Amino acid sequence: MREILSNLLWIGNTRDSHDVKNVLHLGIAAVIDLALEEPPVRLTREIIYCRLPLIDGAENQPVVLATAVETVARLIQEEVPTLVACSAGMSRSPAIVAAALSLIRGTDFETEFKQLAVNHPSDVAPGLWNELQELLKEV
Known part of the structure; x- marks a missing residue:
């Protein structure tokens, strides 16, 4: 798991999201689970858990993709400590985080x-x- 914004935003993989002890230790209040092919995470009741299943390729449902980006952006804006995770933490999670940061900052997705x-x-x-x-052209 790597910290993107100090005490606010992390990118991780399935193993990270399932490590409830570490999630709680870091003060993470929300987990965004993007891994379609992985089992859902079992967390404590006080943690926000959003399962927005995406595939690592084309043909994602537009509403799920938009919801993932907008949810991560909203959690960042509201300063909710958030972990965004996919299977390996190398594709979907950094892409969604980059899109959310692009949306918030009004910057270029590729640059982010x-x-x-x-x-x-x-x-x-x-x-x-x-x-x-x-998606980012439309918003």
Whole structure:
């Protein structure tokens, strides 16, 4: 798990999201689970849990994709400590976080993603990338 915004935003993988003890230790109040192929996370009742299943490619449901980006953006704006996780933490989660930051800051999605990817492995499927580009043009 890596911290993106101090005490506010983390990107992680399935193992990170299932580590309830560490999630609680870090003060994370919301978990956004993007991994369609993974089992749902079992968290304590006080943690916000949003399962927004995305595939690592094209053909995501537009409403689910938009909800993921808008939810992460809203949680950041409201300063809710949030973990965004997918299977490996290298594609869907950094892409959704970059899109949310782009939306909040009014910056370029690609620039936000490149900043997140510095010194961290990342590999966003072209279909997901294109879907997010199109989504951000509409908002």
